[in-house]
Amino acid sequence: MTDVGRHPRIELMTLSEVEKVSGYIGNFRAQVRQKARYVFAKDCTSCDKCAEVCPVVLPDEYQQGFSSRKAVYKPYPQAVPSSYLIDMEHCLGNNPVACTKCVDACEKDCIDLNMEDKLISLDVGTIIVATGMEIYDPTPLDEYGYTSLENVVTSMEFERLICGSGPTGGHLVRPSDRRSPKRIGFIQCVGSRSENRGNPYCSNVCCMNTVKDTLLIKEHYPDAEIFVFYTDLRAFGKGFEDMLKRSKLAGVHYIRGFPGEVKQDSATGNLRVRVENTSSARIEDYDLDMLVLAVGLIPNPDLKKLASLLNLSQTSDGFVMESHPKLKPVDAPTPGIFFAGCIESPKDVKDSVTQAGAAAARASILLSAGSITSQAIKAVPDLTKCNSCGICARVCPYGAISIDLKAKNGVQVVAAACAGCGTCASECRFAAIIMEHFTDAQIKAQIRAALEEKPEEKVVAFLCNWCSYAGGDLAGVSRLRYPATTRFIRVMCSGRVSEDFVLTAFEQGAPVVLVSGCHINDCHYIDANRWTVRRMDKLWDKLEKFGIRPERLQLEWISSAEGGRFAEVMRVLEDLRSRVTPAEIEHTRRVLSENRAARETAMVPIEEQLAR
Amino acid sequence: MEDQFRCMRCGFEYKMESEKEAARDRVCPKCQSNSVRKLSAK
Structure with missing residues (x-):
């Protein structure tokens, strides 16, 4: 800690709290509140004379309450900076001033009871989070x-x-x-x-x-x-x-x-x-x-607040989730953010130091390169269709979409921050967001192709790229047997599966449709699959309203390690499919076909999308 | 607060605290399916 405090290229901001973070990889802006310590750290010599005269006695948190400290104190002997500070919550010297004994006792005049918090704005390229446990x-x-x-x-x-x-x-x-x-x-x-x-x-x-x-x-x-x-x-x-x-x-x-x-x-x-x-x-x-x-x-009780500031994802036990457990163990799902130590999981000093070294190395690779190569799957707004409703901005797990709701001049997508999950495109009712390489037209074309012949014998399964599709791969390489009636449509995230895709599959004659993705808290795109859950709830309601058995739409979370579960789910789907009658399929097709005009009023025709 | 859920695979209905439900996968206690629909919002 002392070495860090002395390092010429490290600015140590103690008693400080991050209040706001905006921007994206390479261009983060953090607003930090540096709390008043009421003592000029540079002048304080830790002579202890202020503490000697301080009349307030409190339990010493560092010593777990086994000894006491004063309202003016040094948190622990090795604290950096080696300076005292005043616990203003318990000090008698402020508002109204009732005691100034420490001020009188300080020979170097380094106590200022009127000191105020400072708000500091920092422009940073990467962020490492190490808030402990x-x-x-x-x-x-x-x-x-x-x-x-x-x-x-x-x-x-x-x-x-x-x-x-x-x-x-x-x-x-x-x-x-x-x-x-x-x-x-x-x-x-x-x-x-x-x-x-x-x-x-x-x-x-x-x-x-x-x-x-x-x-x-x-x-x-x-x-x-x-x-x-x-x-x-x-x-x-x-x-x-x-x-x-x-x-x-x-x-x-x-x-x-x-x-x-x-x-x-x-x-x-x-x-x-x-x-x-x-x-x-x-x-x-x-x-x-x-x-x-x-x-x-x-986990640190403040982690929830920090996670919301930085768009971090938390696992069910409350620790933060890494981008990939094996390949990116210190990367947050949000590019440019890394973590080290017990914020990720309980670990000892050695593992924390190892992880800190890895996080520092990962951050320095980005900073020294000066530019990044981003993958091509991005959301691109079509401002001619956008009515500035702001839903896409609300659902984006990365905060990559911004909108001025008053100006109503359409959305803006920061390409560097967009990870390509497609949740925004699925939620947009006006087809105003095009997911490059996973456009509506491309996916609908796949649905149509899958159901071109004997649709009543097919199950359409939308699988997320990272978990369910990989689970299917594992089932394949493990030579697990499952019915061959399922037609897989790969999407980057289950969040990309729009209401329209599911209804199109049913309209094309699919007896059963499956939507499958990563387990909750394991989503590759922070929490995009939570929007899948909400959409599925709406879809089940909608199917029931149309007089279609909602059981024909299934949702399963399958991880890349669950090849056995993948095969089992496929067997269950086949069983479900075999119980869907031709009359049911015909009724579904008719109802959805009649309703399609209403559904597509605001949607762009498929031919136009293909042309785009 | 408790919400009511129905499994869309086996039809089993059960209640669960909203907080618990939001924290992890919805899983049918009977058949372990994730096709679980929230009913109480209706």
């Missing part, structure tokens, strides 16, 4: 007594208790009586790997953190007895298995089973932990002086 709060897990029992602490609190720069100077004491604990227990997976309580994912770092803690304790207090309660110990990675072996050789007891109850002896503050040992198949009681909860990691 938070730890799981174990309060809801009552059985461990975190809020009621003083000697039950989290692994983060334990870290401060055993750290040389911690509140006890590295002397391990328990909170209730400041006595050195002799029997210490660790409970693993607190808030992790649980579907109902906590989070379903593994937090990655807790096992090795506990192993490290046990070795530290054994090094300083060889007589201490340590018990680790676990279900699985995950010691993958270089040197980790050795570390675990060393811990076991040092006499640490590893007990497979989760405690169901923790009780405290009110006289001594000692704890009794009851656990079902699944190795010995017995209920066992352990008397401990202190209990450490190895809590999991959770």
Whole structure:
């Protein structure tokens, strides 16, 4: 951190928050609010005289509340810049001024209680997001007594208790009586790997953190007895298995089973932990002086706001989603944005540093090249058709479409920001957006060709390029058998499948139509497939209104790894197809044909589109 | 708030919290199909 602070080409903006981001790769503009620290950082010598006279005493967040700080304070000893700041929420010195003791005590006059936030606008080519994580709060897990029992602490609190720069100077004491604990227990997976309580994912770092803690304790207090309660110990990675072996050789007891109850002896503050040992198949009681909860990691609570600013996609566990898990692991789906560290998933320091290096390299490749080669599949607006309704701008996952709703002068598409999902074109009711290489005319021509002969024997399946089509490929190379009646139409994203395509397929005589794409939160185009879901809901309603069985339209999410599921879905579709009667198909064709004029009132005729 | 859903493959109807539904795939609890239609908006 100090090196970063000193680097001549890095401007470190602490106490700052990004409020707005606009633009696209190579041309981002970020508005940053640099909050007032009320102390001139360049002049402050960290002499501590201001803090000595400050009358406000608060829990020190860095020391997990085990020690106190003042309203004027330095967040932690190694903070960069090495300067004090004022916590104005708790300071008595402002609005109205009731105390100016720190101002009087500062010999260098570097405190200004009237300092204000600054709004800074930055033009940047790329953005790297590394906002870290938070730890799981174990309060809801009552059985461990975190809020009621003083000697039950989290692994983060334990870290401060055993750290040389911690509140006890590295002397391990328990909170209730400041006595050195002799029997210490660790409970693993607190808030992790649980579907109902906590989070379903593994937090990655807790096992090795506990192993490290046990070795530290054994090094300083060889007589201490340590018990680790676990279900699985995950010691993958270089040197980790050795570390675990060393811990076991040092006499640490590893007990497979989760405690169901923790009780405290009110006289001594000692704890009794009851656990079902699944190795010995017995209920066992352990008397401990202190209990450490190895809590999991959770996404930063502010991540949702940041994700909306930067058009980032979040997975179901709340972390951000990478552009591709194997080929672009540090790229956001929005070009020009990268991430590093626990914003993407829980990881240790080594993995975070590796990822940070990769993100920096990816960003510097773009910056040093100075220009980018973009793929050719883009949305192109046809301003002669556009009525400036703004729907396309609203649905674009990349914010690549802008519109002046007052001027009503049509939409503008930033080609560098457009990823080519086609959601805008599908939602446009006026055919005012042409998806190059996936035009309406091209796709309709494919539908017609697929249903040219014996349409009643065909199933039309619209597959997204990245997941479902790749899933079909996998089914093929895996030699999985499925009915040959399905006709696949590849689109870049399921978001490209417009209402019109589905109705055209039915009108051409398709008994069953499938729309298939990436799983929700796995969409290659951030969240374009959420618009597919909304469109499908509307389509099912519409089919019912027309007297067409809505069950004939199916939606399935199939990933590129789900070849087996792909084949299974194709078998189900064939079964559905076999139950659609010729009378039903004829009725559908007639109804949709009669209705086509109304549907196409605002649409451009196919011949004209082909000419365009 | 709960919404009502109907599976368009097997016809099974069920209720689910809107937030949970929005966070992940709609999956029919009975047949595991994703062809699940939201009914409560009607």
